Amino acid sequence: MSKQMTGAQIVVKALKDQGVDTVFGYPGGAVLPIYDEIFQQNDIRHILVRHEQGATHAAEGYARSTGKPGVVLVTSGPGATNAVTGMTDALMDSIPMIVLTGQVPTFMIGSDAFQEADTVGITRPCTKHNWLVKETDQLAETLHQAFHIATSGRPGPVLIDIPKDVQFANGEYMPPKKAKTSHYQPRLKGDMDAITELATLMETAKKPVIYSGGGVINSGKAASQLLRELVKETNFPITSTLMGLGAYPASGDNWLGMLGMHGTYEANLTMHDCDLMICVGARFDDRITGVIPKFSPHSKKAHIDIDASSINKVIHVDVPILGDVAHVLEDLLKVWKSRGRKTMANDVRKWWGQIDEWRAVKCLSYETSDSIIKPQYALERLEALTKDHDRYVCTEVGQHQMWAAQYLGFEDPNRWMTSGGLGTMGYGMPASVGIQLAHPESLVINVAGEASWLMNMQEMGTAAQYRLPVKQFILNNERLGMVRQWQELLHGERYSSSWSESLPDFVKLAEAFGAKGIQVSNPADLDDAIMEMINHDGPVIFDCLVEKHENCLPMIPSGKAHNEMLLGNASTKDAIDSDGAVMV
Amino acid sequence: MNALAIKKSATSKSAYNLKSTMGDDIETHTLAVLVDNESGVLARVIGLFSGRGYNIESLTVAEVDHGENLSRITVVTTGTPSIIVQIKAQLGRMVAVHDVHDLTVEGPSVERELALIKVAGTDDKRVEALRTSEVFRAKVVDTTLESFVFELTGTPEKIDAFVELMRPLGLIDVARTGVAAIARGT
Secondary structure, three states: OOOEEEHHHHHHHHHHHOOOOEEEEOOOHHHHHHHHHHHOOOOOEEEEOOOHHHHHHHHHHHHHHHOOOEEEEEOOOHHHHHOHHHHHHHHHHOOOEEEEEEEOOHHHOOOOOOOOOOHHHHHHHHOOEEEEOOOHHHHHHHHHHHHHHHHOOOOOEEEEEEEHHHHHOEEEOOOHHHOOOOOOOOOOOOOHHHHHHHHHHHHHOOOEEEEEOHHHHHHOHHHHHHHHHHHHHHOOOEEEOHHHOOOOOOOOOOEEEEOOOOOOHHHHHHHHHOOEEEEEOOOOOHHHHOOHHHOOOOOEEEEEEOOHHHOOOOOOOOEEEEOOHHHHHHHHHHHHHHOOOOOOHHHHHHHHHHHHHHHOOOOOOOOOOOOOEOHHHHHHHHHHHHOOOOEEEEEOOOHHHHHHHHHOOOOOOOOEEOOOOOOOOOOHHHHHHHHHHHOOOOEEEEEEEHHHHHHOHHHHHHHHHOOOOOEEEEEEOOEOHHHHHHHHHHOOOOOOOOEOOOOOOHHHHHHHOOOEEEEEOOHHHHHHHHHHHHHOOOOEEEEEEEOOOOOOOOEOOOOOOHHHOEOOHHHHOOOOOHHHHOOO | OOOOOOOOOOOOOOHHHHOOOOOOOOEEEEEEEEEEOOOOHHHHHHHHHHHOOOOOOEEEEEEEEOOOOEEEEEEEEEEOHHHHHHHHHHHHOOOOEEEEEEOOOOOOEEEEEEEEEEEEOOHHHHHHHHHHHHHOOOEEEEEOOOEEEEEEEEOHHHHHHHHHHHHHHOEEEEEEEEEEEEEOOO
């Protein structure tokens, strides 16, 4: 005979049994019983954010930096709708997240009650799955199923909507092991015939490339180790998407840098000219492929993905392998080794000769300045002064994000947390809160633009309250830099609403939050200022005044192919034709 | 049943079947989708089609297994071969979906639709409507001195043909169920 508990007690017990140590949330009328239970225990720490969107991004930061699911608790109506952006962000980037929302009592659902919204209806397209629990007896099993679904297969956000009367009523608790999860068991092992076919292609490839993505990070640390082994054993070049940075170390010999719209010249040319492309846990996003008909036209393509709907969605592949990255890579290495570890070593060496010529272009070089801080320079210095720290980096969205991906090096997975698929401005500030909570002793830096940062700056209050020493590294160009860049390239330099008017004094703003503010505008002062930021034991807003009109290059203009990259500022005039202009 | 794996009958075990044929011709496919009979499941499936811009030609849904709490959605959709593959994969990865069958490619299947057709008229038109209904093996399920309601079961094409013939004879109203379909044999 199981113990009877209230629904609210069941929620807290289920979270404990699932190993949850941190919940990000904001109370309200429809979740008060759960908050009352949280108040009466000490195992789960509740972090009071300042806005529900902040809770979701903080949970994402927690999840992306630990590999564990992030947990969010918010109230009905506006609490739930404010969480929609974060859930969509987590869905696009495959981040495990459990969102618990309060709901008006079951007998009031549908009556337009105060703070009522059709939460499961609103969030159906932005969750992997969601539930409205109408019986307290169903609550425990649903919660355990939610954790199972959020974390297995391709991870993603799930939502459980819990009416207030269900939180008050008594019901039976069910432990995690008894919960029925059998019907959702994604396949982890890849098809051996397909894996063998890929191994044979590796033996004959003259111009191979490995293109890895966020799926490697999501698959776990073992996947990154196997990927490194694959690269080391074969000597194949490797590039990665924005989401996959760190799976292979940036200091590795075979690293080409990120690929895609703002990827490196060598990575994109290698992708374009290769004869074998091995896509590992990436999804041929439009930021990666450029114009589809011209995407890597002469290659055989293999695609390892746990989600069948990602395979052949955008790019037709020759060898599809459905399965978990770690499982598939393990089998692939086994098969390839058992067949004699063969590659076309001489041809691959010649291929490296070609790649080294592309590397010699030095596509990330930029015009330096003694009088004004170039954003690239700021990030180069940040990299030099922090790379030996136990460091986690997140970003907002825009030019600074791409520069961070280009100029910072990541040696391990789960060290780089950025909003890739959805491109959510305002992601980074709250994400840094979640990361710092998960890694209290580490150096957590949010590389930001001033416009993105303002979108969720209220979370500085959260950072101050919990004494989180997050470093807000703001590249302040007083512009919506990426919008400005596109207006320059596409809209005749008509800068419609793309500047940041009436900006706050960031140093005073920091002080108002009880944090430290640092402003720097002279390149000569930059290193000292960065050191001051690192050494300050508390949250810092670092206002780095940078060149206002710098373009983020290199760039594949929309509607163009990988081998049609823009390299320097001189090449940007009329770079995008009318066909390309329609693309985002 | 494994929700993320490609459904068992939709393809064999091999991932090779994920290879798309990449033709550009628009095809019509009938999909049978076995789902948990839970609140909102139809909205999930419809939302997938509208959200990703896929077509629904016809859609029927009803519980088919009370014990297992399963419903069967029969959806007729159109698209290029690669779009059809995408639709099946997108359906297949939904948590509430147990199984996706593409009846159009999995061997012979039977498709039937039921229609109720109201025709009003007198004299010759009334006689002709009744005579035509016999040719189509439609049943008269309601009659007044000036109208019939016919019940007709068959393929959508057969119902289309009957409706067209009724139009000049006083067609007033048509109610159709949409297609229910099932594979032939065992």
